[in-house]
Amino acid sequence: MNIAVFSVTENGRQLSVRIAEALGAEHRVSRYCFHKHTDDNAAVFWNMGSMVGRLFERSDVFIFVCACGIAVRAAAPYLGTKPDDPAIIVMDDGGRFVIPVLSGHIGSANHIAEILADSLGSTAVITTSEDEAGGFSLESFVAANDLIICDGKAAKEISSAVLHDEKIGFFSNYKHSGLPEELTEFGVCRTGICIDANTAVKPFDVTVNLVPKNVVLGMRCKSDTSAEAVESAVTSALDGIGIKRISCIAAVGEVPELCSFCEKLGVSFKIYGSAELDGGEAECEQIALKSGGKLIIKEKEFDGISIAVSETPVFLDFERKS
Structure with a gap:
């Protein structure tokens, strides 16, 4: 993934170096520092919002080492739809907390936050409801298995059904591991997941079609x-x-x-x-x-x-x- 790390203070700059070291082995990490606190291995910016705009289409993850409000204002003008937006993570420049703000599951923000927390001795602040409940997360499953969600509205109903302990149907002709307890291949279910290249297949009243990226x-x-x-x-x-x-x-x-x-x-x-x-x-x-x-x-x-x-x-x- 292409990861852009932004910092605005000297402490933030030093932390951005550690972030790049933690993620650089598996991802392409670029650092962007405010002009007053930079170094030879980072690009310089004067206006964070403008730089974010230039990088938005080609970045998979933004990590902001600054106040959460600064990060939100910098990214907000460029946000589009949930499946297409990059992951956004915020860290305080003391390195105490790692907060996935956007695209926790689909964009892997939660996963990257946990990696950073382990590497830097920080605390990952995960706020997505499925993670708090400890149950099956459709978005985590989609991200981990390179799938595409074809119907965002149906996906929300699936997530809601999981939180309300409603059994979720599952249909696919692809081979798979054992199903989590929230899913079943048997019986009649109101909501369900269908994984197939043909999105016209609708086995359930509310079907979220997932297509493999293969x-x-x-x-x-x-x-x-x-x-x-x-x-x-x-x-x-x-x-x-x-x-x-x-x-x-x-x-x-x-x-x-x-x-x-x-x-x-x-x-x-x-x-x-x-x-x-x-x-x-x-x-x-x-x-x-x-x-x-x-x-x-x-x-x-x-x-x-x-x-x-x-x-x-x-x-x-x-x-x-x-």
Whole structure:
């Protein structure tokens, strides 16, 4: 994940260094310091709100080492919808508390807060209701298993039903671990979870459809291909498959716009050389299959851009943490 750490004081600057050290092994961490308290390894800002705006679309997590009100005012103008907003975490510059403010589950703010608390000797202040109750959390499960919520209103009803001890139905053709006690595959339930690529399946009166993010694209295009051409070709190739289902794009050779497109989507980008392929035709199919999935769309060409699509296996693990 791309993590942006903001600080405004000298204590905050020092703490931001420790935050970067705690998270840097697994994530891309960038530090942004107020111009009066900065160092050579941080970018400088004069106006926090403006800097947050510049980074908003390409950041997965914002960590603010400052007063909560400052952080909220800096991020508020750019907030959109719950599934799309980045995680927002606030820490006091004394390093005593780590507070997930936004996107606790889907954006992994709660999980990152707990990592920081363990690493820095701080206290994670988790306020989401499912965590307080200690029961099944739909959003935590979604984040941990790379799923997409297709109906936010239905998702809220599921969370409400859990808090009111109502049994939740579960339907999926994907393999999965044992279900938590709140879920059942048997009997008649008013509300339920359906995990399937087909969002038209509605087994319950209130069904929250979850779709796996398990689509891999194998691509080949010229190095001067434009960003607009890449996006148009991908949309055409997927032929109704949601672009949010892409988990990875693999390419033959390095193409700058493909890399930028992956950053925009927040998906991984893999590059393969000709020596890693068998020398035959359908190179895009070969690299699309290197993730261990099955081919669902054979290689096609869209205005000079070749694309093949595969789907990786799904295993739903209710014990997995995001």
